[in-house]
Amino acid sequence: MSEPNQLGAKEAARRIERGELDAQTLVASCLERIAARDAEVRAWVCVNKEIEVSNPEGPLYGVPVGVKDIFDTADLPTRHGSPIYAGNQPRADSAPVALTRMAGGTILGKTVTAEFATFVPRETRNPRDLSRTPGGSSSGSAAAVADCMVPLAFGTQTAGSVIRPGSYCGVVAYKPTYNTLPRAGVHPNADSLDTVGVYARSVEDVMFFMDALIGLPSAPTEKPRIGMCRTWEWDQVQPEMAAAFEQAARQLDAKEVRLPESFRGLRGAHTKIIWFEGARSLADEYRRFPQKIDPALRKRCENGYAIPWPEYAAALHEGRQARARLEEAFAGCDVLIAPAATGEAPAGLSSTGNTAMNVVWTLLHVPCVSVPGMASPSGLPLGLQIIGRLGDDPRTLACAQWIEGALR
Amino acid sequence: MSEPNQLGAKEAARRIERGELDAQTLVASCLERIAARDAEVRAWVCVNKEIEVSNPEGPLYGVPVGVKDIFDTADLPTRHGSPIYAGNQPRADSAPVALTRMAGGTILGKTVTAEFATFVPRETRNPRDLSRTPGGSSSGSAAAVADCMVPLAFGTQTAGSVIRPGSYCGVVAYKPTYNTLPRAGVHPNADSLDTVGVYARSVEDVMFFMDALIGLPSAPTEKPRIGMCRTWEWDQVQPEMAAAFEQAARQLDAKEVRLPESFRGLRGAHTKIIWFEGARSLADEYRRFPQKIDPALRKRCENGYAIPWPEYAAALHEGRQARARLEEAFAGCDVLIAPAATGEAPAGLSSTGNTAMNVVWTLLHVPCVSVPGMASPSGLPLGLQIIGRLGDDPRTLACAQWIEGALR
Numbered sequence: 001m002s003e004p005n006q007l008g009a010k011e012a013a014r015r016i017e018r019g020e021l022d023a024q025t026l027v028a029s030c031l032e033r034i035a036a037r038d039a040e041v042r043a044w045v046c047v048n049k050e051i052e053v054s055n056p057e058g059p060l061y062g063v064p065v066g067v068k069d070i071f072d073t074a075d076l077p078t079r080h081g082s083p084i085y086a087g088n089q090p091r092a093d094s095a096p097v098a099l100t101r102m103a104g105g106t107i108l109g110k111t112v113t114a115e116f117a118t119f120v121p122r123e124t125r126n127p128r129d130l131s132r133t134p135g136g137s138s139s140g141s142a143a144a145v146a147d148c149m150v151p152l153a154f155g156t157q158t159a160g161s162v163i164r165p166g167s168y169c170g171v172v173a174y175k176p177t178y179n180t181l182p183r184a185g186v187h188p189n190a191d192s193l194d195t196v197g198v199y200a201r202s203v204e205d206v207m208f209f210m211d212a213l214i215g216l217p218s219a220p221t222e223k224p225r226i227g228m229c230r231t232w233e234w235d236q237v238q239p240e241m242a243a244a245f246e247q248a249a250r251q252l253d254a255k256e257v258r259l260p261e262s263f264r265g266l267r268g269a270h271t272k273i274i275w276f277e278g279a280r281s282l283a284d285e286y287r288r289f290p291q292k293i294d295p296a297l298r299k300r301c302e303n304g305y306a307i308p309w310p311e312y313a314a315a316l317h318e319g320r321q322a323r324a325r326l327e328e329a330f331a332g333c334d335v336l337i338a339p340a341a342t343g344e345a346p347a348g349l350s351s352t353g354n355t356a357m358n359v360v361w362t363l364l365h366v367p368c369v370s371v372p373g374m375a376s377p378s379g380l381p382l383g384l385q386i387i388g389r390l391g392d393d394p395r396t397l398a399c400a401q402w403i404e405g406a407l408r
Numbered sequence: 409m410s411e412p413n414q415l416g417a418k419e420a421a422r423r424i425e426r427g428e429l430d431a432q433t434l435v436a437s438c439l440e441r442i443a444a445r446d447a448e449v450r451a452w453v454c455v456n457k458e459i460e461v462s463n464p465e466g467p468l469y470g471v472p473v474g475v476k477d478i479f480d481t482a483d484l485p486t487r488h489g490s491p492i493y494a495g496n497q498p499r500a501d502s503a504p505v506a507l508t509r510m511a512g513g514t515i516l517g518k519t520v521t522a523e524f525a526t527f528v529p530r531e532t533r534n535p536r537d538l539s540r541t542p543g544g545s546s547s548g549s550a551a552a553v554a555d556c557m558v559p560l561a562f563g564t565q566t567a568g569s570v571i572r573p574g575s576y577c578g579v580v581a582y583k584p585t586y587n588t589l590p591r592a593g594v595h596p597n598a599d600s601l602d603t604v605g606v607y608a609r610s611v612e613d614v615m616f617f618m619d620a621l622i623g624l625p626s627a628p629t630e631k632p633r634i635g636m637c638r639t640w641e642w643d644q645v646q647p648e649m650a651a652a653f654e655q656a657a658r659q660l661d662a663k664e665v666r667l668p669e670s671f672r673g674l675r676g677a678h679t680k681i682i683w684f685e686g687a688r689s690l691a692d693e694y695r696r697f698p699q700k701i702d703p704a705l706r707k708r709c710e711n712g713y714a715i716p717w718p719e720y721a722a723a724l725h726e727g728r729q730a731r732a733r734l735e736e737a738f739a740g741c742d743v744l745i746a747p748a749a750t751g752e753a754p755a756g757l758s759s760t761g762n763t764a765m766n767v768v769w770t771l772l773h774v775p776c777v778s779v780p781g782m783a784s785p786s787g788l789p790l791g792l793q794i795i796g797r798l799g800d801d802p803r804t805l806a807c808a809q810w811i812e813g814a815l816r
Contacts, residue, residue, distance in 0.1 A: 093695075182688040
């Protein structure tokens with residue numbers, strides 16, 4: 001812990017408040033790290049040259065924050081990972097950015113996003129192994145936090161876009177209950193799934209950030225009752241993750257739980273919903289600039305426009321029915337654990353990886369946290385996913401913090 | 409039916425398709441009506457001088473549509489009813505606008521909205537009685553459709569902003585199930601409540617518009633089983649509405665149903681949620697331009713920031729619990745009916761009226777339709793509200809159409 005950029009957010013804020021660290025020194029240290037590393041990692045679209053210092057009384061005073069480039073910023077362009085938005089300068093800050101500034105935080109810059117926060121990869125590399133994907137769509141945010149370029153960052157999840165990059169890059173990723181953080185000024189992907197989330201290098205820092213943003217309280221941390229959930233997508237899990245997950249479950253004394261049989265169809269339901277809604281969220285871009293949309297994404301739009309409304313409505317109904325049976329799925333446990341991704345970060349940058357461990361929980365709207373602490377035989381990070389009940393975010397984070405300690 | 413501007417959307421589209429009516433003639437007729445009347449009604453913020461004709465194959469080809477001024481439009485400014493956004497020219501169309509154009513519709517202009525789609529009134533008057541409010545926040549859209557300036561228009565509802573103006577102005581208003589129409593490019597008010605809705609002068613036209621936008625199918629129309637629901641807010645209902653509603657319920661052979669006792673708290677829960685989320689959706693405007701926000705709205709923001717997260721979370725939980733008991737509330741009926749507003753449009757323009765008949769249904773996320781057909785002793789329109797199950801929009805609209813005919 002020799003350099004300020006390596007400090008966690010809470011510790012940095014504490015030192016700044018006590019006068020042991022200067023806010024500008026911290027920012028300079030993060031900028032130095034970016035200058036040294038980002039030619040290789042490629043996590044940032046742009047970095048703020050004129051750091052605005054606001055609200056010295058705020059809990060986040062002096063803490064730098066990275067922002068996925070689908071969040072509007074009044075002082076930096078917002079490109080949504082798309083050539084359609086080259087040079088786009090929003091008039092207003094998105095609500096998560098404004099809440100960060102209100103709390104005294106510093107917007108360090110914009111991080112690379114997959115095209116419109118979908119599956120189309122951009123240039124970011126995994127800082128743990130530059131030949132691999134960091135995951136997506138919140139690629140730059142996860143990579144930047146992992147590489148100690150910034151202690152906190154925003155992402156969004158519609159399929160697995162917060163949790164999976166957290167697993168691949170070895171950082172803590174938190175997707176709250178649906179609609180916990182405000183979406184004003186964040187480019188939509190699929191309205192009934194989109195969730196703003198955050199990255200940090202510890203669960204404590206996630207809690208610190210969430211408290212500063214919306215006053216999310218802390219819950220007491222005791223040994224939780226943990227359910228081990230292989231999910232209905234277990235056949236997608238790679239050997240390195242299966243072995244590490246089963247070992248972690250034993251270590252955590254987790255009891256096996258099975259999701260209701262009726263949850264089997266949820267992954268397919270999620271696909272219908274993201275295709276149907278995703279096509280309509282991009283209606284303007286698809287209508288006016290079809291040639292500037294990646295061909296695979298354009299194809300997803302076409303698939304989405306072709307889905308008959310009753311099929312889409314049936315998929316939403318399946319999601320609602322499953323949400324009503326969540327209590328049964330938890331089987332008396334405080335939280336469930338599942339793999340945060342199907343395996344280690346895949347080689348190459350042509351895909352952001354498999355979302356099979358994420359989409360069902362996203363559709364269920366439940367809070368999920370990925371904590372590092374497991375590793376593949378090749379030494380790459382693997383995330384353990386902690387899943388809580390709807391709206392039970394404080395307890396879910398408390399359990400994640402307990403598990404993070406137990407895995408250390 | 410002498411002038412084209414008086415035609416319904418479906419009839420106008422049919423005539424255009426058959427070559428019996430020219431698209432430009434229809435637009436010209438609507439513009440003429442606006443020129444003649446809008447100095448008094450004040451429904452429009454701006455009207456499109458260069459009408460773009462797109463997709464002659466589309467079902468909406470040639471049909472003019474009014475758009476509430478919180479929906480981004482790439483060819484017209486979008487002011488959100490706020491001086492903060494004077495001269496704001498968005499780069500993209502909001503998704504509902506783009507879907508309208510894809511279907512061949514013509515964006516006629518932007519209609520007056522209450523400030524940021526909240527309770528702060530703007531200049532629009534009720535075309536049925538210029539001394540009265542048209543309701544809000546979708547004031548201009550409801551007034552423009554009522555005054556035959558346009559056959560279709562978009563609104564949004566977070567409390568009662570689609571249904572109530574429909575009741576006051578005597579038009580059909582439809583708030584779909586939450587997340588039915590896409591929200592991309594629509595300024596948020598409260599994420600967990602905001603719903604895009606539409607206005608027309610018949611239920612048939614609403615169905616026609618929804619089919620063109622997202623392929624919403626029609627359901628068979630038979631005499632529905634109707635539940636008469638006085639709601640837990642019956643003490644707010646004015647004598648003219650109580651009498652008309654009870655008479656309509658008798659005429660429709662509706663059986664009385666009572667909402668579960670646990671629904672009593674939902675109106676209060678809605679207030680907590682709209683305050684908490686509403687403050688955060690406006691975080692940027694509140695942080696940078698507090699003096700340009702109406703003092704009453706600024707006060708609502710302050711109230712919202714002061715709500716502790718656990719109180720907000722408890723309100724959301726109450727909403728979820730009630731949604732899980734909806735089947736019980738419907739008591740075997742196809743739809744419920746309730747007043748669409750507490751009474752006739754109030755005198756004056758200083759308030760947009762009472763939302764007590766709307767907020768519970770908005771929190772429940774269920775589809776609601778207001779149909780005209782009742783009147784107060786002074787001859788002002790009163791809307792009957794038809795409420796359906798979550799996702800059961802086709803049947804809800806079919807029942808509303810049957811009821812519309814029965815009340816005629």
